[in-house]
Amino acid sequence: MKIRLIINAITHEVEVEERTLLADLLRDQLGLTGTHLGCDTSQCGCCTVHLDGEAVKSCTMLAVQAAGCSVLTIEGLAQAHADTRSGFESIDSSRERSSLASEEAGQALEVHPVQAAFAACHALQCGFCTPGMIMASADLLRRHPDPSDEQILEGLAGNLCRCTGYVNIVKAVKQAAAQMQTLAAARSGQ
Amino acid sequence: MNAPTTMRLPQSADFRFPAAIEPARQEDLRLVTGTGRYAADWIYPGMLHAFVIRSQVAHARISKTDFSAVREAPGVVAVLTASDVAEAGFGSLPNAVTNKARDGSPQKQVLMPVLATDRVLFAGQPIAMVIASTARAAQDAAELALVDLEALPAVAHVGDALAPGAPQLHPDVPGNLSLRFEAGDAEAVEKAFAVARFVSKLRVESQRLIPSPMEPRAVVAIHDPGSQKTRLHAPNQGMVGMLNYLVAITKWPAESIEVLAQDVGGSFGIRSGAFSEHVLVMLAARKLGKPVRWVGSRSEVFLSDFHGRALALSGAIAMDEQGRFLAIRFDDEVDLGAYNCYFSTHIGTRNLSITMGGVYKVPALAMRSDLVFTNTVPISAYRGAGRPDIAYAIERLVDHAAHEHGFDPVALRRLNFIDREAFPYTTANGTVYDSGDFEQVLDRALELADYSGFRARQQASAAQGKLRGIGLAFYLEASGPGGAPKDQVEGSFSADGYMTVYAVTGASGQGHETSFAQIIESELGWPAARVRYRAGDPAHHLIGNSTGGSRTLYGAGSAIKAMCAAWIEKLKPEAAQRLGLSTDDISFVNGGFHKTSSLSKALPSDPAAAASLSVETLIDALIAEGRAGELGVIGEATSGSTFPNGCHCAEVEIDPDTGMTALLHYIAVDDLGKVISPQLVQGQVHGGVVQGWGQAFCEHAIYDRGSAQLLSGSYMDYAMPRAGCLSSIRNDTINVPTRLNLLGSKGVGESGCSGSLPALANAVIDALRPLGVSSMDMPFTAAKVWAAIRQSDHGA
Numbered sequence: 001m002k003i004r005l006i007i008n009a010i011t012h013e014v015e016v017e018e019r020t021l022l023a024d025l026l027r028d029q030l031g032l033t034g035t036h037l038g039c040d041t042s043q044c045g046c047c048t049v050h051l052d053g054e055a056v057k058s059c060t061m062l063a064v065q066a067a068g069c070s071v072l073t074i075e076g077l078a079q080a081h082a083d084t085r086s087g088f089e090s091i092d093s094s095r096e097r098s099s100l101a102s103e104e105a106g107q108a109l110e111v112h113p114v115q116a117a118f119a120a121c122h123a124l125q126c127g128f129c130t131p132g133m134i135m136a137s138a139d140l141l142r143r144h145p146d147p148s149d150e151q152i153l154e155g156l157a158g159n160l161c162r163c164t165g166y167v168n169i170v171k172a173v174k175q176a177a178a179q180m181q182t183l184a185a186a187r188s189g190q
Numbered sequence: 191m192n193a194p195t196t197m198r199l200p201q202s203a204d205f206r207f208p209a210a211i212e213p214a215r216q217e218d219l220r221l222v223t224g225t226g227r228y229a230a231d232w233i234y235p236g237m238l239h240a241f242v243i244r245s246q247v248a249h250a251r252i253s254k255t256d257f258s259a260v261r262e263a264p265g266v267v268a269v270l271t272a273s274d275v276a277e278a279g280f281g282s283l284p285n286a287v288t289n290k291a292r293d294g295s296p297q298k299q300v301l302m303p304v305l306a307t308d309r310v311l312f313a314g315q316p317i318a319m320v321i322a323s324t325a326r327a328a329q330d331a332a333e334l335a336l337v338d339l340e341a342l343p344a345v346a347h348v349g350d351a352l353a354p355g356a357p358q359l360h361p362d363v364p365g366n367l368s369l370r371f372e373a374g375d376a377e378a379v380e381k382a383f384a385v386a387r388f389v390s391k392l393r394v395e396s397q398r399l400i401p402s403p404m405e406p407r408a409v410v411a412i413h414d415p416g417s418q419k420t421r422l423h424a425p426n427q428g429m430v431g432m433l434n435y436l437v438a439i440t441k442w443p444a445e446s447i448e449v450l451a452q453d454v455g456g457s458f459g460i461r462s463g464a465f466s467e468h469v470l471v472m473l474a475a476r477k478l479g480k481p482v483r484w485v486g487s488r489s490e491v492f493l494s495d496f497h498g499r500a501l502a503l504s505g506a507i508a509m510d511e512q513g514r515f516l517a518i519r520f521d522d523e524v525d526l527g528a529y530n531c532y533f534s535t536h537i538g539t540r541n542l543s544i545t546m547g548g549v550y551k552v553p554a555l556a557m558r559s560d561l562v563f564t565n566t567v568p569i570s571a572y573r574g575a576g577r578p579d580i581a582y583a584i585e586r587l588v589d590h591a592a593h594e595h596g597f598d599p600v601a602l603r604r605l606n607f608i609d610r611e612a613f614p615y616t617t618a619n620g621t622v623y624d625s626g627d628f629e630q631v632l633d634r635a636l637e638l639a640d641y642s643g644f645r646a647r648q649q650a651s652a653a654q655g656k657l658r659g660i661g662l663a664f665y666l667e668a669s670g671p672g673g674a675p676k677d678q679v680e681g682s683f684s685a686d687g688y689m690t691v692y693a694v695t696g697a698s699g700q701g702h703e704t705s706f707a708q709i710i711e712s713e714l715g716w717p718a719a720r721v722r723y724r725a726g727d728p729a730h731h732l733i734g735n736s737t738g739g740s741r742t743l744y745g746a747g748s749a750i751k752a753m754c755a756a757w758i759e760k761l762k763p764e765a766a767q768r769l770g771l772s773t774d775d776i777s778f779v780n781g782g783f784h785k786t787s788s789l790s791k792a793l794p795s796d797p798a799a800a801a802s803l804s805v806e807t808l809i810d811a812l813i814a815e816g817r818a819g820e821l822g823v824i825g826e827a828t829s830g831s832t833f834p835n836g837c838h839c840a841e842v843e844i845d846p847d848t849g850m851t852a853l854l855h856y857i858a859v860d861d862l863g864k865v866i867s868p869q870l871v872q873g874q875v876h877g878g879v880v881q882g883w884g885q886a887f888c889e890h891a892i893y894d895r896g897s898a899q900l901l902s903g904s905y906m907d908y909a910m911p912r913a914g915c916l917s918s919i920r921n922d923t924i925n926v927p928t929r930l931n932l933l934g935s936k937g938v939g940e941s942g943c944s945g946s947l948p949a950l951a952n953a954v955i956d957a958l959r960p961l962g963v964s965s966m967d968m969p970f971t972a973a974k975v976w977a978a979i980r981q982s983d984h985g986a
């Protein structure tokens with residue numbers, strides 16, 4: 001069947017089987033392979049994306065369930081951050097785009113503070129869990145801009161990492177929270 | 191499945207970090223932006239998709255198969271069966287390392303067939319591969335396969351496999367015993383036990399684990415009829431090693447196969463060998479003339495990725511009146527799984543025996559290992575591959591002996607350390623440890639752990655009704671000797687101003703691109719940011735080892751150091767000419783060539799002084815002159831095993847009402863020789879310690895004893911460490927350099943597992959000791975600990 005949905009601020013009309021998972025649509029039909037599949041029981045969180053602004057496991061929902069929704073994947077996170085900084089309220093702005101802003105401007109796009117903090121804190125090694133970890137972290141920081149340790153652990157409870165030992169991931173979430181609060185303060189002061 | 195749309199997909203170059211951020215690694219930009227590329231991310235137009243039909247029972251005769259309905263199902267293009275594999279002339283999966291019995295008789299080896307022929311030996315064993323237009327079509331069609339299996343009695347555990355009258359797995363292996371390996375001097379050990387004042391015995395199990403790199407195994411093959419080359423995208427630890435295994439199985443010429451991997455989502459040992467799916471998609475791609483992809487689901491890789499550990503070690507230690515160690519003996523039961531695959535023999539023989547005395551002077555050592563077949567997934571290397579297991583067995587035994595006979599566990603260790611003056615030290619079974627300073631390592635660990643303050647903290651916990659324990663443990667391991675005769679790297683410069691380094695060893699999270707660039711910056715003065723690292727480029731035929739055995743940093747790293755030295759020699763005449771001096775009058779110091787006579791004793795007082803020329807300036811000039819092509823060099827080095835060692839200390843608190851263990855403090859002090867990147871070393875320690883935590887507290891691949899079915903077959907049933915399992919790890923390094931390689935480094939990849947298993951276990955037992963508990967096998971789940979407390983004298 002044909003569905004229409006917004007992915008990373010671009011509207012797509014795609015033909016999917018009723019049983020196609022959102023993750024398979026993103027990866028195999030649209031080539032957005034930054035969303036990873038790490039398990040088949042909703043335990044690992046590698047496939048985490050945002051659906052209308054909230055983190056979901058894209059292996060655990062059907063593509064048809066996302067019809068009419070706005071999906072944000074790891075590939076679109078930096079753009080969403082740029083939109084937020086330039087005044088768009090929601091990071092899942094439904095503003096339509098036909099291309100990446102970096103393409104329009106011809107220059108590289110600054111990554112989201114969570115992406116930057118993961119790199120700065122050595123919160124990734126093999127990187128396979130990282131897109132899901134980052135999308136889950138961005139969502140937990142939306143819900144808890146100044147998170148307690150418990151809130152961070154709760155927010156990451158659905159994501160597995162085999163390489164890092166998690167200590168640096170928790171550190172990165174804290175660093176990103178601080179950075180995002182600084183940015184928010186700067187925006188509200190303008 | 192549709193082909194990808196023509197929407198432009200982002201590349202890592204579309205992104206940048208904020209100016210204020212310094213990323214830990216060169217790899218990070220692509221990996222945090224979703225623009226890395228793992229095996230399943232190679233999506234080719236017209237690609238076909240494979241699904242593997244597997245045995246649902248653990249031991250059976252295959253009486254009949256019929257795939258005709260599968261072949262007629264919608265979307266199906268082909269079904270590969272054992273007869274296709276035979277027709278292609280494929281061999282079996284290799285046993286990479288074999289060993290001999292004491293009398294010199296060879297190991298009884300049974301290799302795993304690519305597809306089962308007349309029998310299946312474990313649940314999950316591949317029987318056929320369905321290839322269809324979509325993955326779902328292949329999976330749907332597989333349901334139509336008729337595979338008639340006559341079930342046979344199965345054995346899931348070594349003890350059952352060795353029991354008299356046990357079902358026989360392989361006709362040529364009586365008693366299911368593949369090898370009885372012996373090392374050391376059993377007679378000397380027996381004599382020492384006869385005169386010992388104190389003897390202690392302890393049997394420990396290092397339970398079977400599911401290695402679980404986060405990237406499920408996936409392979410994509412594409413055949414080019416023009417060049418007659420088949421390219422395989424597969425997660426691996428080194429392209430050359432993988433290529434050799436593929437050649438061994440397929441018998442195809444090596445030059446007709448290309449192995450490519452950009453990003454690998456974790457390996458931990460199980461990505462070094464080629465699996466059935468690798469060669470089946472290659473065969474399918476050749477037969478069908480189309481790209482073929484197989485992506486394992488997590489459930490499938492639970493049943494088909496090799497498993498790890500699965501060892502039981504019965505230790506005995508003899509001591510004199512003062513507590514001096516006289517002898518140590520181990521009797522090991524080594525579960526091979528259903529076949530000899532890749533590294534299981536290495537784990538059960540060499541890697542257990544070579545350092546079986548740990549960090550101690552032990553005059554007599556002996557080991558016996560029985561390597562046994564069971565109806566389970568074959569075992570191969572998993573982070574440490576025997577090293578954490580033997581460290582666990584030694585350090586549990588020493589702790590046990592100390593408490594059993596009234597010695598202080600720290601003082602007993604100190605008494606028996608190999609003295610720092612004794613290096614190089616030859617152990618009783620002939621291993622030569624080149625360097626170490628265990629006193630210094632111990633002192634630093636005790637200091638960081640505030641060990642002397644523990645009893646007060648224990649009393650404070652007791653006042654709250656909690657059981658607090660401290661566990662200290664050493665490890666000393668022999669890193670991988672390397673299978674290749676040497677490690678080579680090739681360096682070149684290109685017109686865009688970058689150095690490219692080609693090497694064999696491929697990363698799976700270790701940060702090769704970063705560490706090797708750092709070595710180049712420090713040895714040559716060429717900026718790390720202008721180095722590209724390329725592993726396994728098929729156009730560059732290099733000799734070298736795969737990533738593994740904690741040896742990559744010093745193995746390939748030593749070759750990189752040699753490459754830098756070659757560049758210095760090559761550039762010297764150019765530098766001399768530009769400085770107007772003879773080559774005899776200039777020296778290379780700190781990234782530049784200088785007039786030797788202008789150098790002060792150690793360093794040039796003014797690096798910008800005349801008669802100086804930095805390597806960067808010189809190479810930039812040569813590139814600008816169009817001479818980049820003249821600058822290629824090869825660096826190579828031969829590096830064997832080193833002996834990383836360390837002391838880890840864990841402090842835990844158990845809630846007796848729930849059996850839950852909280853890990854309060856964790857200290858890791860490691861002697862890794864020269865450290866290149868402290869941040870990446872810390873990352874390796876963190877990851878290794880938490881993998882150890884997983885084994886100590888939650889992970890366990892459980893087979894049903896009767897049916898040999900894997901009961902913990904998904905992440906619903908197999909517990910993995912999650913965020914918060916420990917809140918901090920304090921680590922430090924003691925850097926006793928080694929002369930065993932050019933770099934002076936010892937390697938770090940496996941130390942976290944080796945140190946943490948015994949430290950965590952000793953801490954848990956220490957907490958429970960007041961209740962009369964002196965041993966318990968991992969994992970220390972809340973249920974197991976709670977039951978032990980209930981059953982103890984005090985808990986009743």
